Amino acid sequence: xxxxxxxxxxxxxxxxxxxxxxxxxxxxxxxxxxxxxxxxxxxxxxxxxxxxxxxxxxxxxxxxxxxxxxxxxxxxxxxxxxxxxxxxxxxxxxxxxxxxxxxxxxxxxxxxx
Amino acid sequence: xxxxxxxxxxxxxxxxxxxxxxxxxxxxxxxxxxxxxxxxxxxxxxxxxxxxxxxxxxxxxxxxxxxxxxxxxxxxxxxxxxxxxxxxxxxxxxxxxxxxxxxxxxxxxxxxxxxxxxxxxxxxxxxxxxxxxxxxxxxxxxxxxxxxxx
Numbered sequence: 001x002x003x004x005x006x007x008x009x010x011x012x013x014x015x016x017x018x019x020x021x022x023x024x025x026x027x028x029x030x031x032x033x034x035x036x037x038x039x040x041x042x043x044x045x046x047x048x049x050x051x052x053x054x055x056x057x058x059x060x061x062x063x064x065x066x067x068x069x070x071x072x073x074x075x076x077x078x079x080x081x082x083x084x085x086x087x088x089x090x091x092x093x094x095x096x097x098x099x100x101x102x103x104x105x106x107x108x109x110x111x112x113x
Numbered sequence: 114x115x116x117x118x119x120x121x122x123x124x125x126x127x128x129x130x131x132x133x134x135x136x137x138x139x140x141x142x143x144x145x146x147x148x149x150x151x152x153x154x155x156x157x158x159x160x161x162x163x164x165x166x167x168x169x170x171x172x173x174x175x176x177x178x179x180x181x182x183x184x185x186x187x188x189x190x191x192x193x194x195x196x197x198x199x200x201x202x203x204x205x206x207x208x209x210x211x212x213x214x215x216x217x218x219x220x221x222x223x224x225x226x227x228x229x230x231x232x233x234x235x236x237x238x239x240x241x242x243x244x245x246x247x248x249x250x251x252x253x254x255x256x257x258x259x260x261x262x263x
Contacts, residue, residue: 045262046221054201055227057172057193064230066223075244076222079251080261 041077044069123182126150131194134165134172151184164190173197192235195253198228209258218259225250225261 046052050066128146137143137158147154157178165174178188200208203218229246232238238246254261 042263044221044223046223050223052202052224052227054204055198055224055231057169057198057231058167059169060167064227066221072223072226073244076226076247077263079222079225079247080263 041069125179125181128178128180129175130178131173131175132161133170134168134174135162135170137161147178150180152180152186157186157188161188161190189236191237192232195228195232195250196257198231199224199250199254199257199259202228203259205259212256212258216258216260219262220254220259221262225254 044066046066048066048068052064052066054063056063128150130142130146132143138154143158144154147157161176165172168174172193174193175191176188177191178186180186196208199220200206200218202224203220205218207217209215209217225247226243228250229243232246232250233241233243251261
């Protein structure tokens with residue numbers, strides 16, 4: 001699982017540079033809802049105003065209070081989703097693309113005249 | 114470590130400890146570890162307690178002490194362990210004996226978000242995206258047997 005996370009982070013980083021944006025696929029970022037739907041989102045168990053007990057570490061502080069669901073960033077609700085199934089051969093394709101990109105980058109960095 | 118006036122220079126060493134905030138003193142965790150490296154534990158404890166005076170007393174606080182060959186030291190105080198924060202949020206004293214197979218507590222995504230905000234104050238995590246920190250917290254929850262719900 002760690003290797004996959006490392007792989008997706010690497011592909012993200014490369015995808016940001018425009019040079020490689022065309023060549024890398026984005027299936028690595030596809031995520032499915034646990035219910036299989038991408039539009040509906042259930043309300044959180046911790047409703048607005050719930051005191052998040054035990055999370056205050058300062059002497060003169062109070063436990064944080066839960067905000068409305070809408071006030072949290074969108075990506076928070078995707079943290080529990082299971083990743084979409086990869087198509088057959090996707091891993092191999094990404095491996096080949098990645099090693100090609102590394103070789104190109106190394107060549108560009110090298111000081112061969 | 115290094116002898117005074119010796120030809121070979123000693124190297125700095127790093128000592129990592131987890132000390133209850135505001136309560137550094139007892140022999141077991143702090144005393145021998147520092148004493149072995151030639152540091153007066155009283156000096157460290159005074160400075161540590163001073164730096165952690167804003168924290169709730171007895172919060173386990175990881176601290177990284179850099180000890181120079183001439184026996185001076187500097188230290189960085191870090192955020193409390195994620196597993197400890199999760200157990201507090203879930204209202205649980207001990208983690209699961211068999212994480213993955215048993216669940217000892219539940220925590221919501223909003224708790225995870227609040228915990229990540231605390232962790233982001235750690236010097237090592239200052240420049241890490243909050244989303245990445247949240248993902249680490251979710252993974253830590255899995256390792257202590259705390260279930261994260263929506």
